[in-house]
Amino acid sequence: MQSEKILIDQGKRSFIETARRAQIVECAIETIADLGFAQASLAQIAKRAKVSTGVILYYFNGKDDLIREVVAHVFATGEAFMRPRVDVNQDSARKALLSFIAASVDFIASNPTNVRAVMNIMRAGRTENGALRFDPAVEEPRRAGFRNILQWGHRTGEFRAFDVRVMVVTIIEALDVIPSLLAAEPDIDLAAYKRNLVELFDRATRNDGVDPTLSWESS
């Protein structure tokens, strides 16, 4: 591994280094998904990779560095998965929203372990001072994706009036809970789940001209 040399031959990783880094990241993901972030020590990850713990710290500058790499890797995978499926549906906000939701479920369905590991990291990771350890900013592009679609639909009148933030948060939470459901019950019919979520948020967002002020609160 290079430490000072990074200025000279940056990016030039040996075959072994590339392979080991990938292997360690993969084992970290599995370990976190299996045991939870709190129990995923370097020793556990090293055991799964069948190396000594020193190897991990030879390739990564500490545990935090490894975890950041895990998060970055999964988010990169996610963006690569989503981009083509989102780009083709840009002729209406409704279509864009619903295909974004559907593609998200598809991504989770095809990468459950990765997503579960990242969920664990995001929800458990704090530093000693209590601040969130792993930058919520990594999630921002995803949030922005939904936010832009919802604002677009407001401009075109496809969507009813609602607080964009509340809707974004609700959609994202509805998606992000799926990995943990899947872990508890692996046989969930995700195609049906996807259809349900799509229809749920279609109805929640669309502007169908129904009087919005039906009072439901009793006296």
Next chain:
Amino acid sequence: MQSEKILIDQGKRSFIETARRAQIVECAIETIADLGFAQASLAQIAKRAKVSTGVILYYFNGKDDLIREVVAHVFATGEAFMRPRVDVNQDSARKALLSFIAASVDFIASNPTNVRAVMNIMRAGRTENGALRFDPAVEEPRRAGFRNILQWGHRTGEFRAFDVRVMVVTIIEALDVIPSLLAAEPDIDLAAYKRNLVELFDRATRNDGVDPTLSWESS
């Protein structure tokens, strides 16, 4: 504290014991909400309570016992808060659902620290073997509450056809994320948030006779 004597004078706690237990539970909640579950060591909790760590283990049979008590306490508080507000709205499933959601937001608004602590515990807590530490069964009454209302609405035809489980999970996640939003941004207008969630799930559930099979997927 009694250990074997529990069979004899069960429930008869001294004044000091009752007060200390309550104080320690309260400090545990604050510590977990502030620092996160992972950083909430007995030492931290003891420091906040201004006692030595030994005191905690004198009144509780270990850390897990304390955490269980925290969870039980918050859930009991929650049930006490919810019961009167739910019981009065039992003449229609729609009313019951929407008032349940509204009351849930109200509870979070009036107990943000408690709820945040429990969320931290539920999401972070695993034992050494990787199993969930704190029984998801504590959550079951709440889930059952929503489930029963949704099934009731299906029977009466107030609600459209949807998978009850998906809807329950989505509603609960929409509610449970609020404490963490609140922690990041304490000035959120929860009344507006509540109105948004109520309308969102009203539209998501109600049976308005609109053709449900509007195709949104392009060829």
Next chain:
DNA sequence: CTAATTTTTGAACATGCAGTCAGAAAAAAT
């Protein structure tokens, strides 16, 4: 006031952690 009991302390203990390091082993370069 004295004795018994409850409560609290603070030191000790075992365990597990992230991270360090000297040197062995393997691979690459000469």
Next chain:
DNA sequence: ATTTTTTCTGACTGCATGTTCAAAAATTAG
């Protein structure tokens, strides 16, 4: 074949954790 570099090991450090425990302090009972 020999040197140089990369890769890997396993013992070690220092620290934080949950828990135990003997004894001190405070409270209660007789």
